[in-house]
Amino acid sequence: MKTAKVAIVGFGTIGSGVARLLVEHQERISRHAGRPVQLARVVDPDLSRPRNITLPKGLLTDDLSKVTGDPDIEVAVELVGGLEPARTIVLKLLESGKNIVTANKALLAEHGQELFDRARKLGRSIAFEASVGGGIPIIAAIGQSLSANQIQSIRAILNGTSNFILTQMEEHGRDYAASVAEAQRLGYAEANPAMDVNGSDAAQKLAILAHLAFGTKVNWKAIPRIGIDTVEVADLRYAKELGYSIKLLAVAKLVPEGLELHVSPTLVRQGTPLAEVRGAYNAIRVIGDAVGQVFFHGLGAGQMPTASAVVADLIDTVVGRTAITFHTLELWSNDRRTLVTARDPDSVPGRFYLRFNVDDTPGVLAELAGALGRHNISIASVIQHETEEEADGVVPLVIMTHTAPEGAVRRALDEINRLSCVHEGTVRMRVGGSEETHR
Amino acid sequence: MKTAKVAIVGFGTIGSGVARLLVEHQERISRHAGRPVQLARVVDPDLSRPRNITLPKGLLTDDLSKVTGDPDIEVAVELVGGLEPARTIVLKLLESGKNIVTANKALLAEHGQELFDRARKLGRSIAFEASVGGGIPIIAAIGQSLSANQIQSIRAILNGTSNFILTQMEEHGRDYAASVAEAQRLGYAEANPAMDVNGSDAAQKLAILAHLAFGTKVNWKAIPRIGIDTVEVADLRYAKELGYSIKLLAVAKLVPEGLELHVSPTLVRQGTPLAEVRGAYNAIRVIGDAVGQVFFHGLGAGQMPTASAVVADLIDTVVGRTAITFHTLELWSNDRRTLVTARDPDSVPGRFYLRFNVDDTPGVLAELAGALGRHNISIASVIQHETEEEADGVVPLVIMTHTAPEGAVRRALDEINRLSCVHEGTVRMRVGGSEETHR
Numbered sequence: 004m005k006t007a008k009v010a011i012v013g014f015g016t017i018g019s020g021v022a023r024l025l026v027e028h029q030e031r032i033s034r035h036a037g038r039p040v041q042l043a044r045v046v047d048p049d050l051s052r053p054r055n056i057t058l059p060k061g062l063l064t065d066d067l068s069k070v071t072g073d074p075d076i077e078v079a080v081e082l083v084g085g086l087e088p089a090r091t092i093v094l095k096l097l098e099s100g101k102n103i104v105t106a107n108k109a110l111l112a113e114h115g116q117e118l119f120d121r122a123r124k125l126g127r128s129i130a131f132e133a134s135v136g137g138g139i140p141i142i143a144a145i146g147q148s149l150s151a152n153q154i155q156s157i158r159a160i161l162n163g164t165s166n167f168i169l170t171q172m173e174e175h176g177r178d179y180a181a182s183v184a185e186a187q188r189l190g191y192a193e194a195n196p197a198m199d200v201n202g203s204d205a206a207q208k209l210a211i212l213a214h215l216a217f218g219t220k221v222n223w224k225a226i227p228r229i230g231i232d233t234v235e236v237a238d239l240r241y242a243k244e245l246g247y248s249i250k251l252l253a254v255a256k257l258v259p260e261g262l263e264l265h266v267s268p269t270l271v272r273q274g275t276p277l278a279e280v281r282g283a284y285n286a287i288r289v290i291g292d293a294v295g296q297v298f299f300h301g302l303g304a305g306q307m308p309t310a311s312a313v314v315a316d317l318i319d320t321v322v323g324r325t326a327i328t329f330h331t332l333e334l335w336s337n338d339r340r341t342l343v344t345a346r347d348p349d350s351v352p353g354r355f356y357l358r359f360n361v362d363d364t365p366g367v368l369a370e371l372a373g374a375l376g377r378h379n380i381s382i383a384s385v386i387q388h389e390t391e392e393e394a395d396g397v398v399p400l401v402i403m404t405h406t407a408p409e410g411a412v413r414r415a416l417d418e419i420n421r422l423s424c425v426h427e428g429t430v431r432m433r434v435g436g437s438e439e440t441h442r
Numbered sequence: 443m444k445t446a447k448v449a450i451v452g453f454g455t456i457g458s459g460v461a462r463l464l465v466e467h468q469e470r471i472s473r474h475a476g477r478p479v480q481l482a483r484v485v486d487p488d489l490s491r492p493r494n495i496t497l498p499k500g501l502l503t504d505d506l507s508k509v510t511g512d513p514d515i516e517v518a519v520e521l522v523g524g525l526e527p528a529r530t531i532v533l534k535l536l537e538s539g540k541n542i543v544t545a546n547k548a549l550l551a552e553h554g555q556e557l558f559d560r561a562r563k564l565g566r567s568i569a570f571e572a573s574v575g576g577g578i579p580i581i582a583a584i585g586q587s588l589s590a591n592q593i594q595s596i597r598a599i600l601n602g603t604s605n606f607i608l609t610q611m612e613e614h615g616r617d618y619a620a621s622v623a624e625a626q627r628l629g630y631a632e633a634n635p636a637m638d639v640n641g642s643d644a645a646q647k648l649a650i651l652a653h654l655a656f657g658t659k660v661n662w663k664a665i666p667r668i669g670i671d672t673v674e675v676a677d678l679r680y681a682k683e684l685g686y687s688i689k690l691l692a693v694a695k696l697v698p699e700g701l702e703l704h705v706s707p708t709l710v711r712q713g714t715p716l717a718e719v720r721g722a723y724n725a726i727r728v729i730g731d732a733v734g735q736v737f738f739h740g741l742g743a744g745q746m747p748t749a750s751a752v753v754a755d756l757i758d759t760v761v762g763r764t765a766i767t768f769h770t771l772e773l774w775s776n777d778r779r780t781l782v783t784a785r786d787p788d789s790v791p792g793r794f795y796l797r798f799n800v801d802d803t804p805g806v807l808a809e810l811a812g813a814l815g816r817h818n819i820s821i822a823s824v825i826q827h828e829t830e831e832e833a834d835g836v837v838p839l840v841i842m843t844h845t846a847p848e849g850a851v852r853r854a855l856d857e858i859n860r861l862s863c864v865h866e867g868t869v870r871m872r873v874g875g876s877e878e879t880h881r
Contacts, residue, residue, distance in 0.1 A: 293459075
């Protein structure tokens with residue numbers, strides 16, 4: 004049987020993990036693929052950096068044409084990351100006849116249309132299980148296993164870095180900065196964790212899932228997103244007092260008005276499965292009209308979990324399943340009818356947790372309540388504690404709203420943040436509803 | 443594009459659910475299948491029973507030859523259940539050129555070898571996602587998405603009926619008989635729930651998962667299994683006191699000596715994901731050497747969750763993925779090398795929870811401890827409470843053992859149960875170890 008030759012482009016952490024699986028477990032991978040699978044090339048500009056795998060001699064090169072020029076190589080794994088040169092590399096690989104496996108959610112969220120169009124024209128496929136949820140097979144689940152269903156909602160923890168930081172803050176009372184430092188020390192956060200902590204990474208992944216589940220083409224930048232970078236330990240304490248944990252949730256929910264999409268730190272009722280997701284884990288709860296709710300939990304990042312998903316895609320591609328799936332899913336295709344359009348983000352309702360740092364003077368609560376009232380936002384409860392912060396005359400004030408449209412809340416906060424009695428650091432989070440329950 | 447005609451054989455609860463999806467959501471199913479999918483025949487001996495679906499006129503028949511004799515029908519869904527006539531029907535359908543989709547775990551666990559051999563010889567496929575875990579895509583996950591991994595263990599709640607009963611007992615303090623009655627009233631248990639509550643159903647499903655994940659051919663009857671039918675509310679109270687919930691766990695675990703397999707009510711540490719599975723839900727925790735642990739949770743039975751899995755298989759079969767998977771997995775094949783053999787069940791170690799009903803007289807504990815000691819089983823802790831049961835001179839005595847081989851424990855219990863001071867109703871359960879944690 005013809006050997007399936009594969010190449011890895013991008014020999015960083017994930018790339019070395021994929022190489023390890025291909026080299027050390029070639030026999031079991033070949034068994035699942037139905038024919039021998041052989042790592043034929045690894046491309047990276049850095050030829051000397053030490054990696055945790057010794058490649059067979061001559062495999063590593065800094066010359067992409069060693070892959071594009073080798074007609075025996077059937078599949079190329081793009082693990083360069085980021086937008087450029089990853090985009091150009093994938094286009095070159097497609098042009099040279101390679102099927103693509105990628106873990107690059109940023110690339111798909113930004114250039115999915117262009118890359119999938121090109122792949123279709125060239126009769127090639129792109130597989131991307133590793134782009135969302137690390138080792139959790141969520142792409143296969145939504146794209147194939149749940150395909151008898153109309154998906155109704157997806158609620159997910161898609162960013163392991165943020166979840167690790169929130170868990171540190173919740174369990175050890177470490178402040179945000181110290182928790183970020185701890186995440187960096189353990190390799191869960193990069194030197195610049197901005198995309199992780201500001202919700203962008205989760206929004207990119209949500210855009211991919213929403214496209215897969217609902218056929219909704221959405222620019223990830225259009226998804227309202229709030230990061231965890233304004234969350235303080237005090238918020239976790241207040242949330243706990245109210246019976247909640249705080250998680251960075253990515254939500255896609257089908258309603259008569261369209262598809263609601265948002266990424267936000269969210270108060271999730273304690274004891275529910277999403278609230279119990281700790282550390283660098285990811286979790287995804289999908290509701291389908293036939294299956295009911297299905298919950299997936301696993302490591303959402305890291306070398307070997309991500310490599311596990313990449314190699315599963317490699318096997319699927321070599322064995323021929325990816326070509327079928329790629330063809331029928333018609334992702335990012337102009338031919339595919341838009342099934343559901345995204346709802347105007349400003350109109351998406353929610354209950355909100357708001358924390359303000361305000362002057363400890365009379366009349367402040369009345370001023371804030373007045374501003375909320377002018378935007379038709381009604382208050383469900385107020386928490387004001389005496390804290391050590393009171394020493395400098397500034398106190399935290401927590402307000403839980405009843406259901407209100409996100410746009411109204413945002414506009415009210417713009418107004419409130421301009422008040423002289425309100426200081427920097429206003430926090431806005433969503434509050435999960437009764438749909439959190441798992442019974 | 444050629445219409446894919448499909449037939450349903452067995453028009454009970456699941457069958458009507460599958461028919462509902464095919465009739466009411468033909469457009470979305472056809473979209474995922476890449477071509478029109480049409481329900482062409484439904485076969486059932488009972489033509490008059492009311493179902494929650496109105497079939498197009500002329501579809502329902504009691505004559506299987508309307509399917510076997512129609513060369514346009516490509517796929518047949520076997521939902522007859524049980525061994526015969528299901529086995530004969532599947533063989534006839536295969537001989538007539540149909541690909542098979544089935545939810546019948548008993549049939550696969552018992553006749554998998556014969557049916558898969560026949561399908562291979564005839565160039566047909568058998569898909570069986572719905573046979574384990576209802577709507578949870580665990581067959582696809584283990585067979586495809588995690589195929590880069592050596593699976594190391596599977597710990598699962600695979601019988602929703604048992605889990606519902608245990609949850610009733612734990613949360614409402616209802617006794618076993620009343621909880622079974624409640625499960626029957628709500629349709630979670632059949633009139634004769636023996637296969638569910640005695641662990642047979644879970645053992646059949648475990649045999650399928652073990653074959654898929656480890657290539658181990660095992661007769662499900664050879665898997666040591668203890669049911670929940672001896673568990674009393676008192677056991678749930680004792681377990682709670684010790685920090686545990688009780689779940690009927692099916693476990694397959696790779697150790698140097700081979701594959702450990704068992705089904706047993708198990709004390710699972712509170713707060714861990716498996717302990718939090720309530721009601722009729724199923725859950726499966728898989729550990730792979732690359733992916734780490736992945737946890738799946740969803741409805742393990744019921745009309746629409748099971749129909750969701752059946753229709754996903756139908757789509758996979760129509761679109762051509764099943765043929766590939768079926769070919770590469772080589773399930774129940776004589777050609778496939780046995781990768782792991784099952785470990786001698788008697789040698790599988792565990793910590794055990796034992797509850798005896800004993801005479802409330804001096805020396806009883808010494809007698810029991812002596813018997814355990816003779817089998818080299820050492821005692822970790824003893825619980826003896828004063829209870830109302832003391833009134834008739836019989837008291838419960840709970841002993842937690844240190845790790846001991848299952849065979850030794852069974853033999854010690856045989857000896858102890860013959861003691862005159864020991865009454866009927868001895869309970870044996872496994873105690874989950876540190877591997878329960880989810881961090």
